[in-house]
Amino acid sequence: MKIGVVTFPGSLDDRDARRAIRVAGGEPVALWHGDATLRGVDAVVLPGGFSYGDYLRCGAIARFAPVMQTVIDRAGRGLPVLGICNGFQILCESHLLPGALTRNAHLHFRNRDQRLRVENTATSWTSGYRQGEEIVVPVKNGEGCFVAAPDVLDRLEGEGRVVVRYADGNPNGSVRDIAGICNDRGNVVGLMPHPEHAVEKLTGPSIDGLGFFTSVLTAAVS
Amino acid sequence: MPRVVVDVMLKPEILDPQGSAILGALPRLGFDGVRSVRQGKHFELEVDEPVDEARLRELADTLLANSVIEEFTLQVMPL
Amino acid sequence: MIDSVQNARDTPDHPQPYSELGLKSEEYHRIRDILGRRPTSSELAMYSVMWSEHCSYKSSKVHLRQFGDLPQSEALLVGIGENAGVVDIGDGYAVTFKIESHNHPSYVEPYQGAATGIGGIVRDILTMGARPVAVMDPLRFGPADAPDTQRVLPGVVAGIGGYGNCLGLPNIGGEVVFDDGYLGNPLVNALCVGVMRHEDIRLAKATGAGNVVILFGARTGGDGIGGVSVLASETFAADGPKKRPSVQVGDPFTEKVLIECCLEIFAADLVVGIQDLGGAGLSCATTELSSAGSGGMHVVLDRVPLRDETLAPEEILMSESQERMCAVVRPSAVDSFMEICARWEITATVIAEVNDSGRLTIDWRDERIVDVPPKTVAHEGPVYERPLARPLDLDDLRADDPAHLPRPSTSEELRALLLRMVGSPNLCAKTWVTEQYDRYVQGNTVLAQPEDAGVVRVDESTGLGVAVATDGNGRFARLDPYAGAQLALAEAYRNVATTGARPLAVTNCLNFGSPEDPAVMWQFAEAVRGLADGCRALGLPVTGGNVSFYNQTGDKAINPTPIIGVLGVIGDVARRTPMAFGSVPDEVLLLLGDTYPEFGGSEWAWSEHHHLGGRPPAVDLGRERAVAEVLASAAEEGLVSAAHDLSDGGLAQALVECCLRGDVGALVHLDEDPFMALYAESAGRALVALPAGRLGRFTELCQEHAVPATQIGTVRPDHPELTMAGQFGVPLTELRSAYTGTLPALFGAAVGATPPGGVEQDHDVTAEV
Secondary structure: EEEEEEEEEEEHHHHHHHHHHHOOEEEEEEOOOOOOOOOOEEOOOOOEOHHHHHOOOOOHHHHHHHHHHHHHHHOOOOOOOEEEEEHHHHHHHOOOOOOOEEEOOOOOOOOEEEEEEEOOOOOOOOOOOOOOOOOEEEEEEEOOEEEOHHHHHHHHHHHOEEEEEOOOOOOOOOOHHEEEEEEOOOOEEEOOOOOOOOOOOOOOOOOOHHHHHHHHHHHHOO | EEEEEEEEEEEOOOOOOOHHHHHHHHOOOOOOOOOOOOOOOEEEEEOOOHHHHHHHHHHHHHHOOOOEEEEEEEEEEOO | OOHHHHHHHHHHOOOOOOOOOOOOOHHHHHHHHHOOOOOOOOHHHHHHHHHOHHHHHOOOHHHHHHHHHOOOOOOEEEEEEEEOOEEEEEEEEEEEEEEEHHHHOOOOOEEEHHHHHHOOHHHHHOOOOOEEEEEEEEEEEEEOOOOOHHHHHHHHHHHHHHHHHHOOEEEEEEEEEEOOHHHHEEEEEEEEEEEEEEHHHHOOOOOOOEEEEEEEEEEEEOOOOOHHHHHHOOEOOOOOOOOOOOOOOOHHHHHHHHHHHHHHHHOOOOOOEEOOOOOOOHHHHHHHHHHHHHOOEEEEEHHHOEEEOOOOOHHHHHOOOOOOOEEEEEEHHHHHHHHHHHHHEEEEEEEEEEEEEEEEEEEEOEEEEEEEEEEHOOOOOOOOOOOOOOOOHHHHHOOOOHOOOOOOOOHHHHHHHHHHHOOOOOOOHHHHHOOOOOOOOOOOOOOOOOOOOEEEOOOOOOOOOEEEEEEEEEHHHHHHHHHHHHHHHHHHHHHHHHHHOOOEEEEEEEOOOOOOHHHHHHHHHHHHHHHHHHHHHHHEEEEEEEOOOOOOOOOOOOEEEEEEEEEEEEHHHHHHOOOOOOOOEEEEEEEEEEOOOOOOOOOOHHHHHHHOOOOOOOOOHEEEEHHHHHHHHHOOOOOOOEEEEEOOOHHHHHHHEHHHHHHHEEEEEEOOOOOHHHHHOOOOOEEEEEEHHHHHHHHHHHHOOOOOOEEOOOOOOOOOEEEEEOOEEEEHHHHHHHHHHHHHHHHOOEOOOOOOOOOOOOOOOOOOO
């Protein structure tokens, strides 16, 4: 199964996302921001990094890349899309997901091994986890504070669209400790933590992140 | 050449930690009497004539401001 | 009116501001002799910048030659003289690494000074043909509670993070040290490591008459004009920087794109030579490229893409705008080169052509403004033999032995001391700083701070990796610069071995006061001699480094602070040795090496008594080699579960750090003099934890290398307390609270951080260690 990883100018964790896909047993495909084609992939990952240097706002410029027109269109028709960190920011700027990511409340970039609780295991990317499972995954961001209007938040909670929540401490001030959310269909997931950095015991705090990549492989098959 | 100024501010209900940090620093630097600080962005555009204000508002709304969390004012400057 | 070569010939007596530009009268006249006329203003600017201390190393060259005299090891592929040294690490891989300083700019503008320091060292590594893979930052500031430290430290840390994180480089190590002498003279050293295949090595020479020179990257503006010669060669007046010369402002996004663009260009084998533009900008790049290659180059300066059209040609030549590189390209490869740049949206322009005239000529608006022999600018700058004089106070300082200082005698006093020491600014947890750096990007970081060395995997299939450590101790060097330099070398060497790697090469950043002060110059000469002798004894080449002079305010110089970086190789990173206790059951604790009552320059003497005196610990490089061999072999054989070297704060500090990192307790038996056992800072020692079952083989290994190994205790996973048998015990919670609370309390409220009461503080309680 082929999973595309988009590289924008300034993307950083694209190679790591491709590695995670490989470790999970999938075939990673490098996608270029300037090409509108998705090269026949079955799912897409928007990786972490500082696309366009975070100029204007994080993800504000990447959102208009040619590849994004196709991603937005296909996501609307059920293509699984995972936005990690900067990828989450791009998904919000594209309005594929509600809310926005703002500057961390404490104003610092923060890199921590963070405990998370998986609260929605029905999405394309989290079906391999147990409901309520706690995992440890690195967070590393300076603009990771999730905000949304109260009615939007209530709807997200009410519809079970909070996918992962910060447990045992909130690293950036995100409202209601929300670390990641999904669209109503559950094929588009955005999260600030980096599961691609938790797929190898040698280089990560755990291998708890692998589930994001194995889940989508089983989702495609079924 | 006509100039257009767009000022973008976070919506009042959105947390502005940078503004708060600036506010906190002022007494340490000896400035009293400042009650609040909000930080925003100021854009200056030089545009061709004729000035299409509606189109410029669309530009501001689509790119310069994120309407989820920000609002903007747009002013065409007198020549 | 353009000051062309013709104009210079026509107006030989036109007065020139050479001394304002930092040139001495005899240097100015030497330039006139070289050229056979007065220099044009552009030529004067180039010579003044390239002959400044920072660029020409005029005060240090005679001493640094000792590094070139060291036996060249087989592993050294590129030695001193290039942008960075390159070492062979096996399997066809090569690693390049270097450390540099950006001290003065970081005092003036902490964020941008530190950020552009990272930018500069990364470009040096990139220029060698490597993909940069990691950075490290040894930092030194004034006292932690000084108002100016509150200004400088947060900006520096934010700048390093802001630039390095955006480049996608994991920050894997470094140090944060506080000392009175660095107030007004912070030290911001930055190290970068890059990886490549042997065939990827590129050098900075312009060869091949007819080849073109392409300037690519950011546009040129007025950044840092005069920054190099004026800023680095000027000490700050006691009341702060009166001059605020323009500091360089960096854009990490442009550099990130530049990295990817360059790597593609290298992979397509499109460059004959490459140079990055750092200190002295185009002046340096053009003179160095042409003097290293065929000998000549003709530049059309008008072709330089500008951000600011009002710049004069002298300013363009001296500009230190960041994120720029110069490549020498065959004419047949230019189209492909430009196509790659266009895809990455990087500005690229042909600005010059290589020739074999032996001259560097530069035209501006069709007039010749520079016509010089490039070697005279880049490599034949002044060489000073500055006077040396042993500091007059050194004998008194050494006689003031800390042995007489009051020390704790009861268990209660020892317990209280432990908590004070681990919470002291130099020994406390630096998490507040290191959390602002990305350690995960690129997915190859196996160990990062607070571990002894940063370990990065190079090959996923074989596990081949490198370990890098940086160390320095200004107090030791003040008491004895020769020994101090060797102790820093020994510590970095030991740190690399502690993680299970075999040391291979050395880089150094020599931070000193003014070379015009004979006492400082004596310290410098001694430190270089110590480092050279030390490298010879350890069998390591010096691959390159950096000298930073003029770190002083008025006539008070900083403690001489040679920072040494050591790089080692590890065959399989899965075999690395981390420091946390408790990873396996039944761990026994062994102390390797000998402990003597050595407190001169120690953290205890400074932290408790503000005392600096006596002698630093004795150096025994033979013992260091033996200990390193034991640790590296033990890792290869899978004998030890954890190891940590002993340095600042002695055994006490090492025990606390290992227990907290693993979140397990330990029971330790100290001999008759617990204070000495805990706080002496004798060199050549390491703390090792290993499963009881491995004790036999490990002891054998130690005996083979004549390394004393004393069993001092056991790890107790189910008893969360550090217990000094018969003396006192401290619960881990209490230790952790003291260890992790200091920096947040000091810097949590700095400008730019969340002010107290302003914004809701985040309530996370994640373990700091």
